[in-house]
Amino acid sequence: MLLIDKLKRQDGLTPTDKQIADYILENITSIPSLGIEALSKKTYTSHSAVVRLSKKMGFDGYKQFRLALSETVYKDLHQLGKIDANFPFDSTDTISQISKKMADLSIEAIRKASEQLESQTLDTAASMLVKADKIFLFAQGDSQIRARSFQNKMVKINRFLLIAEEYADQAWNAANLSKSDCAVFITYGAKIPQYDRYIKYFSKEGIPTILLTGNPTSSLLKLADLSIVATQDEYDFLKVGTFSSQVAFEYILDTLFSVIYAKEYEQNLVNLKQKYDLIEKGQLSEFSNLDN
Known part of the structure; x- marks a missing residue:
């Protein structure tokens, strides 16, 4: 913090x-x-x-x-002009002023998140995810959008993550996790009751857990194996939108993906070229003649 x-x-x-x-x-x-x-x-x-x-x-x-x-x-x-994270613009602002304020807000959110990140914590989180057989992402609302973005990037390096709460199957997914898997919770407020139950269960069963949150006082911090906390000047409810928190989460997850990518950089580059050739020029290309 x-x-x-x-x-x-x-x-x-x-x-x-x-x-x-x-x-x-x-x-x-x-x-x-x-x-x-x-x-x-x-x-x-x-x-x-x-x-x-x-x-x-x-x-x-x-x-x-x-x-x-x-x-x-x-x-x-x-720093740039201070922007209210909850009400970054008002009715008197022009379109260009709104555009500038939103840019400043995004930059400030990333700067603040960057100052709170610790290299050792990111490295440990990356190692936990690389080691895991399956990775389950627990996230709701706007945070689930960030989770899906992270999921999309990880596919590029042959890591297939599951959105645990998709189709309301979170309880079944939680029951199916094993010690060789990893559960990642993405929640800015970290006040979701079922998450408390899930993490307590995972802790009892020895299932690794990672928590990404903006709440430094959440009870989940004491339960998760590893916590990444990035606070922003954002209220729980009284705000135009979840701008700062989600910009910060996107930045942190992008950084975590980059750390994971860098651990096997050369291998990932080779894999990237092979997949690119297959999709753009090979049998998976829309221009390929599969009958030949």
Whole structure:
């Protein structure tokens, strides 16, 4: 989770911690120039309280914490115009303005997702999928569209993924998974009750699970074998559309596919050429004469 998101969510923080966090968020651009003594005075707290908050945010001390905040401020000052992820345009915007805002929103969503990705997590996820005999994708609504896009790409490298919830057969598909398979859950809110049951069952049976979500507080995080979390500034319901979350999911799944592809890059290129020749020039070509 990004540092600013941690400060906003304030999970596990004491009232004193929240007091310091609130001040930092309200005065974010001035924090890079504030030493620990100045910050403690302005928040009416102690040096130890500031250090304690820094450690809860994942840093060794305030100096490291302040440096991370400085980098955040720098990025914010040099990023594209900030667009509301929930209502990125309004009735007064021209078509060209809407077009520009949607482009900026997509770029910002990918940038934010990229900052939250960890190389080791992606490598582990790729290895789990390469190793699996069968891969079942659990996803609903807009997330299922992203799942189908991922499924389509994986076909190109001879990996056939199954949409578990197609034809409402998710329970049967869940019952048929084995330890040699892998279940991938794609859900931004991660608040789907049956997913909790499925992952608990898979955990009990030793069936590998991967969770892609935008909810860093979901109970599913503790159940899945591997979690990829990418938060966005997007509400659960009050929004024009699921723009940021789905752009981010598409980017992450594209990246995961690329990592998998790169693991056997030369072999995949050879396979690509063979299949291309077969489809475009060989017996599978629409111009081929199958009677000969």
